[in-house]
Amino acid sequence: MRKTIGAVAVAAAVAGVGGAAIAAATETGYHPNSGGFGGFGGPAGPPPAAHHTSSDPxxxxxxxxxxxxxxxxxxxxxxxxxxxxxxxxxxxxxxxxxxxxxxxxxxxxxxxxxxxxxxxxxxxxxxxxxxxxxxxxxxxxxxxx
CATH class of the missing domain: 2.40.50.320 (Copper binding periplasmic protein CusF)
Known part of the structure; x- marks a missing residue:
């Protein structure tokens, strides 16, 4: 039982760190009114310029x-x-x-x-x-x- 709980905890930690790394790498978020993650896929087209950071071209x-x-x-x-x-x-x-x-x-x-x-x-x-x-x-x- 302890091994199962330990394995679940490790898997949850890995998933959390992986999700955070992906979010940090893309530097964008979910915008439900713009078609999905980062604004792609909806009728609005690509995300607006406000998503750029000072280091983004x-x-x-x-x-x-x-x-x-x-x-x-x-x-x-x-x-x-x-x-x-x-x-x-x-x-x-x-x-x-x-x-x-x-x-x-x-x-x-x-x-x-x-x-x-x-x-x-x-x-x-x-x-x-x-x-x-x-x-x-x-x-x-x-x-x-």
């Missing part, structure tokens, strides 16, 4: 596909600096040289985007064919981009 640019009412949608993210901007488009260039132009939908009564050439920016967009349309645009969470 920021994502410069990327694409991912999400399900959208039985269809699929390609979403884009980019962190960089604005190289051109107008009321209908914005072009950003990432630190690695990647450059992308995005369409800005005109909204009646809306003012021009409050950004200028040289401003650091994080853009999320939706791609349909060759056209990338801005969904959100804002300053990066980390200064110095």
């Amino acid at each position: 920021l994502s410069l640019h990327g694409e991912y596909v999400v399900a959208d009412d039985g269809a699929f949608e390609t979403r884009i993210t980019q962190t960089g600096k604005i190289t051109a901007i107008s009321p209908t488009s914005v072009t950003a260039r990432s630190a690695d040289g990647f450059s992308q132009t995005y369409v800005i939908h005109e909204v009646e009564g809306a003012s021009a985007p409050p950004f200028a050439v040289g401003d650091p920016v994080v853009i999320t967009a939706t791609r349909k064919g060759e056209t990338a349309t801005v969904s959100t645009m804002g300053p990066p969470l980390s200064p110095g981009i």
Whole structure:
């Protein structure tokens, strides 16, 4: 009986340490409203930038596909600096040289985007064919981009 209890205690300790090591290595947690562990798997896409630590590199640019009412949608993210901007488009260039132009939908009564050439920016967009349309645009969470 004592051997069984001892074996169960050792197994529980090993499982606890292993789970803690995995949690520490990923530095993220369970978020039930974002699709599961670390935000992956749900309609929200990858976890937001707030999950990065000061030692994590920021994502410069990327694409991912999400399900959208039985269809699929390609979403884009980019962190960089604005190289051109107008009321209908914005072009950003990432630190690695990647450059992308995005369409800005005109909204009646809306003012021009409050950004200028040289401003650091994080853009999320939706791609349909060759056209990338801005969904959100804002300053990066980390200064110095």
